[in-house]
Amino acid sequence: MNPTALSLEQTPPLSVPLRFFLTAPLFVMAAAAVLLWYGPVVLSSRWMPALLAVTHFLTLGFLAMTMVGAVQQLLPILMASPVPRPRLISTMTHLLLTIGTLSLGTGMLTGQTSLFVLAMVLLGLGLLIFVVIVGYCLIRARSSHASVAAMALAIAGLAVTAGIGLVLAGGYGLTSFQLPRYLTDLHLIWGILGWVGLLVIGIAYQVVPMFQLTSNYPAAVMRWLPRWLFTALVLWSVALLLPQSCYWLVLVGGMALGAGYVSFAVITLLLQQRRRRRVSDVSVNFWRLALVSLLLAMLLWGADGLSLWHHTQLLLGVLLILGFAMSVVSGMLYKIVPFLVWLHLNNHMQATRRWGEKIPNMKQILPQQRSRWQFWLQLASLFLMLAAVLWPVLTRPAAACLLLAFVLLWWNLLEGVRVYLRYVRAG
Numbered sequence: 155m156n157p158t159a160l161s162l163e164q165t166p167p168l169s170v171p172l173r174f175f176l177t178a179p180l181f182v183m184a185a186a187a188v189l190l191w192y193g194p195v196v197l198s199s200r201w202m203p204a205l206l207a208v209t210h211f212l213t214l215g216f217l218a219m220t221m222v223g224a225v226q227q228l229l230p231i232l233m234a235s236p237v238p239r240p241r242l243i244s245t246m247t248h249l250l251l252t253i254g255t256l257s258l259g260t261g262m263l264t265g266q267t268s269l270f271v272l273a274m275v276l277l278g279l280g281l282l283i284f285v286v287i288v289g290y291c292l293i294r295a296r297s298s299h300a301s302v303a304a305m306a307l308a309i310a311g312l313a314v315t316a317g318i319g320l321v322l323a324g325g326y327g328l329t330s331f332q333l334p335r336y337l338t339d340l341h342l343i344w345g346i347l348g349w350v351g352l353l354v355i356g357i358a359y360q361v362v363p364m365f366q367l368t369s370n371y372p373a374a375v376m377r378w379l380p381r382w383l384f385t386a387l388v389l390w391s392v393a394l395l396l397p398q399s400c401y402w403l404v405l406v407g408g409m410a411l412g413a414g415y416v417s418f419a420v421i422t423l424l425l426q427q428r429r430r431r432r433v434s435d436v437s438v439n440f441w442r443l444a445l446v447s448l449l450l451a452m453l454l455w456g457a458d459g460l461s462l463w464h465h466t467q468l469l470l471g472v473l474l475i476l477g478f479a480m481s482v483v484s485g486m487l488y489k490i491v492p493f494l495v496w497l498h499l500n501n502h503m504q505a506t507r508r509w510g511e512k513i514p515n516m517k518q519i520l521p522q523q524r525s526r527w528q529f530w531l532q533l534a535s536l537f538l539m540l541a542a543v544l545w546p547v548l549t550r551p552a553a554a555c556l557l558l559a560f561v562l563l564w565w566n567l568l569e570g571v572r573v574y575l576r577y578v579r580a581g
């Protein structure tokens with residue numbers, strides 16, 4: 155992939171992705187507020203309702219929100235297959251996802267069954283529209299690039315995650331239906347290592363070489379890794395649903411999954427190590443943090459069989475959600491938002507015939523210094539949250555740090571929008 159292969163003229167209006175990117179940090183602030191309000195008790199068990207609410211503010215409110223926005227932006231640019239009626243589709247998916255996540259989170263906090271039912275309708279509808287439209291765009295893309303296959307598998311992962319999530323929500327919202335708790339592990343692994351992980355891999359194939367000036371991923375890795383991971387997930391899930399006697403199959407599936415993600419992390423770290431131009435870049439820092447968290451999570455998962463830690467499940471959740479997924483997404487936002495502002499400013503200047511005027515470059519749109527501060531805050535919140543799992547008294551300091559980190563991320567993204575508006579209005 156090289157930048158000249160981008161179909162920049164097909165880019166959707168700036169408001170399409172930005173509404174998702176600017177809403178997402180607000181959900182992290184909501185998660186931090188819940189942690190601050192309830193304090194150490196939240197981390198006392200993985201089934202605490204407040205922890206389930208925090209988890210979904212982070213996974214649906216932040217991760218799914220940014221990824222749904224990013225995919226609508228990337229489909230036309232990277233795969234030359236734009237989403238039809240982009241304004242209408244983005245308005246619908248954004249509203250359904252936002253109100254649906256709020257309903258699910260508050261339902262979890264208050265135990266109100268009607269909120270679960272509302273969440274099931276809104277999230278079910280929003281994610282269904284998204285999955286169908288993206289599936290259609292991917293088929294129409296007719297591209298043999300490995301990213302297309304990875305993205306298609308990620309979308310299938312989202313469908314499985316949401317499908318199981320809706321059944322689980324039914325267990326809370328519908329009195330006649332018993333919560334099928336044996337599905338929860340499947341739901342969370344398909345969410346984090348299916349939907350989020352595969353999408354990160356698909357996007358990394360294009361974005362890491364392009365924005366971080368590395369060589370391409372090896373062709374065999376690009377072709378086979380997503381298929382390997384998806385097959386391992388299916389194997390692991392089937393094994394988990396079979397009777398106890400098939401425990402060996404759970405181990406094989408789990409090891410194949412772990413080996414696949416370890417390879418992805420190691421290969422990406424090596425590519426970044428051999429970058430062509432070694433300028434310091436905050437988004438590379440975020441990627442490194444994410445990949446190291448992913449490696450640690452896979453090691454911890456492997457060691458889980460040895461029962462070394464009492465708190466493995468919560469540590470894994472923090473490493474995978476806050477350490478891996480949220481760091482990659484923050485790193486991507488610091489590249490995508492200034493790039494889009496620059497691109498739309500450029501298009502605007504051409505369209506309004508302001509050819510002579512200079513527009514700011516990406517580093518001027520989002521100054522590195524402020525992004526770096528935000529990175530350190532996010533890193534501190536990860537350390538504090540991991541420590542809080544072991545010493546719950548640290549829950550509130552961890553939450554305060556998380557809150558500050560995402561207020562600053564939000565402010566930084568808003569700054570990019572302000573630059574755009576300043577230049578457009580000056581005309």
Ligand code: HEM
Pocket residue numbers: 200201206209210213214217218258273274277278281315316317319320322323324326335338341342345346349350
């Ligand atoms: C339609 C969307 C979704 C719905 C309705 C939903 C619903 C639920 C429900 C009701 C539970 C509690 C299960 C129980 O008590 O056993 C749960 C757990 C969980 N969900 Fe979701 N979910 C959705 C999407 C997602 C996504 C996209 C992710 C991750 C990317 C995710 C990650 C998790 C995790 C990590 C847990 C388990 C928390 C724990 O065990 O401590 N969910 N979900």
